[in-house]
Amino acid sequence: MSRFRPVTIVVGAVALGWIASLAACDDSDSTGGRLAPQEELDATERFAVRMVQEGRQTFRQDTFGSEAFWGGELRLHEAIAGQANGGVGPGLSPANALSLGLKVDSDVLPAELLAQIQNGQVDLEDPANTLALLRSEAVVGVVGFFDESNGLESVGITCALCHSTVDDSVAPGIGRRLDGWPNRDLNVGAIISLAPDLSFFTDLFGIPESEVLAIFASWGPGKFDAELPFDGKAFRPDGRSAATLIPPAFGLAGINLHTWTGWGSVPHWNALVANLEMHGRGTFFDPRLDDADKFPIAAREGFGHVQSDPDLVTSKLPALHIYQLSLDAPRPPEGSFDAEAAERGRELFNGQAQCARCHVPPIYTEPGWNMHTAAEIGIDDFQAMRSPDERYRTSPLRGLFVRQKGGFYHDGRFATLEEVVDHYDRHFSLGLDPGQRSDLVEFLQSL
Numbered sequence: 001m002s003r004f005r006p007v008t009i010v011v012g013a014v015a016l017g018w019i020a021s022l023a024a025c026d027d028s029d030s031t032g033g034r035l036a037p038q039e040e041l042d043a044t045e046r047f048a049v050r051m052v053q054e055g056r057q058t059f060r061q062d063t064f065g066s067e068a069f070w071g072g073e074l075r076l077h078e079a080i081a082g083q084a085n086g087g088v089g090p091g092l093s094p095a096n097a098l099s100l101g102l103k104v105d106s107d108v109l110p111a112e113l114l115a116q117i118q119n120g121q122v123d124l125e126d127p128a129n130t131l132a133l134l135r136s137e138a139v140v141g142v143v144g145f146f147d148e149s150n151g152l153e154s155v156g157i158t159c160a161l162c163h164s165t166v167d168d169s170v171a172p173g174i175g176r177r178l179d180g181w182p183n184r185d186l187n188v189g190a191i192i193s194l195a196p197d198l199s200f201f202t203d204l205f206g207i208p209e210s211e212v213l214a215i216f217a218s219w220g221p222g223k224f225d226a227e228l229p230f231d232g233k234a235f236r237p238d239g240r241s242a243a244t245l246i247p248p249a250f251g252l253a254g255i256n257l258h259t260w261t262g263w264g265s266v267p268h269w270n271a272l273v274a275n276l277e278m279h280g281r282g283t284f285f286d287p288r289l290d291d292a293d294k295f296p297i298a299a300r301e302g303f304g305h306v307q308s309d310p311d312l313v314t315s316k317l318p319a320l321h322i323y324q325l326s327l328d329a330p331r332p333p334e335g336s337f338d339a340e341a342a343e344r345g346r347e348l349f350n351g352q353a354q355c356a357r358c359h360v361p362p363i364y365t366e367p368g369w370n371m372h373t374a375a376e377i378g379i380d381d382f383q384a385m386r387s388p389d390e391r392y393r394t395s396p397l398r399g400l401f402v403r404q405k406g407g408f409y410h411d412g413r414f415a416t417l418e419e420v421v422d423h424y425d426r427h428f429s430l431g432l433d434p435g436q437r438s439d440l441v442e443f444l445q446s447l
Contacts, residue, residue: 048322055323058316059179060164063143063156064280065312071145071154073279074195080134081152082127088196091127098124098173101185101221103140103166105177110136118170140164140177157278159270159320162186162224163249180250180327184405188224189216189243204297205232219243222406226259226277227386230289230298236382244383244410251329251398254363255370260395260410261387262371267321274313275306282306282313288388329399329447336401337445345443348436354428355440364397364447378427383410398447417441 041049071077075088082091098104106114113136116122122129131152134144141161145154165183169175173185192198193216201212215234218241219225225243228234233242244260252258258269268286275284289295289304298304349355358366371391374381384390392410400408400417408414414423421440425432432440 051319051322052326054316054319055321055326056179058320059159059323060140060177061137061143062158062316064274064278064282064316065156065308066278066280067143067145067154067156068281069200069279070156070195073197073200074192075197076192076195077144077152077155078196079194080127080130080155085128085131086151092130092194093125093127094122094129094133095124097130097139100187100191101183102142102173102191103164103183103185104133104138104170104174105140105166106138106170106175107177108136109133109138114170117174140166141183159249159273162188162246178330180248180324181330181402182222182246182248184222184246184403186246187219187221189219192216204229204301215241222246223412226273229276230295230303231386232297233386240411242382242386245403245406245412247395248329248399248402249324250327251396252327253325254367255365255396256368257370257393259387260393261384262389262391262393263387266324267317270317270320270324271313274316275308276303280313281308282311283308284313294386294388329396330402332399332401332445332447338442339446341439341442342446343443344436345439345441345446348432348440349443352436353424353430353432353440355424358394359397365394370394378423379409379413397444400444400447417444420444 078087079089080092081087082089085091094104109117113122113132130139131144133139134142134152134155135146135150137143141158141164143156143158144152145156147153160177160179162183163181164177164179165181165185166173166175166177193213198209198212202209205212215225215228218235220241220243222245223241223243224246225234225241228242236242247260252266256265258264258266263269263272264286271282271284272286274280275282284304284306286304289298292299295303349359350361358370358372360366370393371389372394373391374384377392379392381390384392404416406412408417408420414420418437418441421432421437421444424430425437
């Protein structure tokens with residue numbers, strides 16, 4: 001793969017320079033004070049700035065060598081390019097890419113190309129223009145690797161594919177990046193299904209391609225099944241997909257266990273995803289995956305004991321961790337909730353509704369081991385039993401407005417916050433009247 005020339009290098013260097021210039025400016029911090037010029041920072045502060053810069057670059061641009069899988073093994077780049085551009089099939093047009101939930105970062109688009117898009121001068125039905133967007137490093141979470149003749153030779157993915165979106169300021173799906181926001185439009189299953197070679201999955205699961213495609217089709221937008229390559233359980237007992245909603249990657253500072261079912265800390269999950277889900281080249285150790293009863297596929301494949309040479313993941317984990325912890329939860333838009341009702345809801349949250357027993361302000365989860373059994377929270381245990389501790393994490397609540405698309409809880413079973421409040425009112429016999437439930441919803445919307 002050394003012959004590949006990722007276009008990330010030039011753009012990434014420019015981005016880092018821009019970030020560094022911001023760090024050197026007299027900018028405001030989150031408390032309303034002023035940040036000192038970089039030359040006045042002490043060693044600890046300079047380290048923190050550097051790590052955030054490096055972590056942002058890793059989060060947005062680092063494929064961890066995953067192009068060897070997505071391009072080299074699945075040949076996904078051939079389906080993206082299409083036969084007219086040296087690939088296979090019709091190709092993936094910008095319009096189709098946007099319909100699959102892929103996003104375009106307007107900040108890195110060349111000014112001329114951005115103007116053409118804004119003026120409707122770009123043919124969004126032409127796969128050649130998807131390649132132009134990849135060359136510009138504008139497709140969020142997807143990195144194109146091009147040969148000497150500018151032909152697409154492979155693609156890799158980054159953390160931002162699932163855990164960033166855009167603000168739609170240019171057009172739907174095109175705008176400025178919002179790192180840490182879950183991409184609830186992203187149809188991961190449909191994207192994987194475009195790959196010309198799915199033999200990796202047919203071999204891994206021991207099923208025909210038609211069944212693999214049926215599994216991917218069951219996910220839908222905003223969902224992914226991270227446990228599927230470990231236990232092979234593609235569907236719940238009731239026949240619904242076992243995939244879960246893509247979670248946010250913001251607001252994690254001070255939070256202990258990560259993911260819906262608390263697999264581990266943030267860097268543990270980063271290492272797991274980089275190696276086992278993104279199919280990067282690194283090192284990963286988790287002997288819990290040796291449990292052949294719970295994780296038959298993972299145990300058979302040795303997924304708990306991964307070592308690659310070279311290791312393209314491990315050295316990136318510290319800065320990636322710090323960058324993710326720097327991503328604060330966004331504040332809800334002005335006017336999106338009733339402030340007076342929200343204040344009444346705050347009193348209920350901390351009092352009669354008993355929400356603060358688990359969602360402890362200001363982190364809105366438990367400080368410590370933030371896990372509960374399915375019985376404690378009044379739902380089925382299917383997803384919990386797919387995890388090592390067989391419990392559900394108390395999800396942090398800040399930035400809830402971002403997560404409304406796709407519903408709430410790990411699988412989106414509650415379409416609205418009203419349904420969530422109603423569930424807990426019944427489960428804990430809280431005796432809330434309609435007005436109180438409404439006030440509690442307003443408070444949740446204010447977080």
